Amino acid sequence: MILNISNQTLESQQAFWTAKEIAQQPATWRETADIVATSQVKTFVAPLVERAQKGELRIIFTGAGTSAFIGQVVAPVLSEKLGCVVEAIASTDLVSNPYQYLFADQPTLLVSFGRSGNSPESIGAMDRVNDIVKQPYHLAITNNRNGSLFVKCSENPTACFPLALPDSTHDQGFAMTSSASNMMLAALLAFAPDAFERHWVESFASVTETLLNEDALTIQHLAHLPLKRIVYLGSGHFQGLAREVALKLLELTAGERLGFFESTMGFRHGPKSLVQNETLVFVFLSSHAYTEKYDRDLYHELVRDKKAREVVFVGDTSGQFKAEICKLDDAARIFPFLVVGQLYAFYSSLHLGYTTDNPCPTGEVNRVVQGVTLYSYK
CATH class of the missing domain: 3.40.50.10490 (Glucose-6-phosphate isomerase like protein; domain 1)
Structure with a gap:
């Protein structure tokens, strides 16, 4: 198991x-x-x-x-x-x-x-x-x-x-x-x-173990919802993380579920148009006292809009997860946040019937990139 x-x-x-x-x-x-x-x-x-x-x-x-x-x-x-x-x-x-x-x-x-x-x-x-x-x-x-x-x-x-x-x-x-x-x-x-000392590594490793042991079923339930558009939002370095987990979803479902990413504040500037009743939004919350205000504002705005099927606030004390991500600093949050995205992509892939270890067996996309010709530069 x-x-x-x-x-x-x-x-x-x-x-x-x-x-x-x-x-x-x-x-x-x-x-x-x-x-x-x-x-x-x-x-x-x-x-x-x-x-x-x-x-x-x-x-x-x-x-x-x-x-x-x-x-x-x-x-x-x-x-x-x-x-x-x-x-x-x-x-x-x-x-x-x-x-x-x-x-x-x-x-x-x-x-x-x-x-x-x-x-x-x-x-x-x-x-x-x-x-x-x-x-x-x-x-x-x-x-x-x-x-x-x-x-x-x-x-x-x-x-x-x-x-x-x-x-x-x-x-x-x-x-x-x-x-x-x-x-x-x-x-x-x-x-x-x-x-970043050893006790810092242990802090997020322990939290992530709780996430894997006690919150995986919650994420599996989200993956079983009939959704087509999944949005990942984060400020600062969490925008890069949002981009990574959006790619995980795209890869593991062979593009059947579309993953979108944006910065928390940037989402209002056009991309928010994609939200409808088959949309799930993940907001990755910063621990920084200044930045988190912007993350919270958008989260509450999305809830008030009542257009998305679900809005998941990852890292908040009142969130859906038992793992205490809220106690971690911004750099440490990278790791459980990644695992949340990975789990959602994994369970989505299984639910939709893909061969998760190789979701594109026909070879258009490969584990190690193929088909690249490198040219000399002078």
């Missing part, structure tokens, strides 16, 4: 790996914290962060798809903690339009995320940085020590550092779940170790 589903059902619906990888996350977060603590990654990163704080170096987080959204989640958090600008630019953009993002005389640390590390854009982005930037540095955070990204980043130890996370986080399911959350965690721990 995993996530309240029997192993027999999971195997017959080809959903075992996705269920296992969602459920294993609290345990793997503890493993990742140990790996970062005992590796030399902080020694590699610290002097580069000092240069960034002096305005002497850019820090860019990159990846494609979910790996890009990891950067969109962690970059704003680290900008706040480090007191300097940390950027998130998708590797797909760095490969296709490097001249708009990379500059020869601006030393750059490229932090590349990759589950397998074998996506063409992972290597392409590193190559474009090396082609254009006179002082390039690379940090690879990956779930696969045998992947091209890890291997390439191992070739130049003076300017590059490869960090491999627990083997179990190299997700076998189609959708990135534990792979994504562990890469997010590793980045936060590597770049801001003083802000």
Whole structure:
């Protein structure tokens, strides 16, 4: 039994790996914290962060798809903690339009995320940085020590550092779940170790265990409602998280359920038009005393409108979940919020009859991206 589903059902619906990888996350977060603590990654990163704080170096987080959204989640958090600008630019953009993002005389640390590390854009982005930037540095955070990204980043130890996370986080399911959350965690721990200590990891790991054990049925019930449009809203770094969980839903239901994302305040500026009686809205609540006012205002507005079928306020003390997400700070909330979105996508996929571990068996979309041709850049 995993996530309240029997192993027999999971195997017959080809959903075992996705269920296992969602459920294993609290345990793997503890493993990742140990790996970062005992590796030399902080020694590699610290002097580069000092240069960034002096305005002497850019820090860019990159990846494609979910790996890009990891950067969109962690970059704003680290900008706040480090007191300097940390950027998130998708590797797909760095490969296709490097001249708009990379500059020869601006030393750059490229932090590349990759589950397998074998996506063409992972290597392409590193190559474009090396082609254009006179002082390039690379940090690879990956779930696969045998992947091209890890291997390439191992070739130049003076300017590059490869960090491999627990083997179990190299997700076998189609959708990135534990792979994504562990890469997010590793980045936060590597770049801001003083802000994010071990007891902080334990705080959200414990809350997420409660979520998985006691709130999964609530989320399963929501997934069984006859809904077509699912909206995820969050402020600041939670907008990147909303984008990630919207993608999870799209992937695991093969597009049958449409996932939309927006910032809390941005939702009023047009996107709110999509809300109707077959719409479910998740609002991810910030713990910041200033920002949460805007989140609460929109939540109450959506409830007053009475147009959405359900509005779920995730992180509020009076919310639908037993897990005490409300006691966590904004950075810690990333992890249970992710799991809420993952669970909703997982249960939706099962309910709609998809083979969750491979919801697109005809091959139009693949676990490791295919069909990309990389061109030389001069």
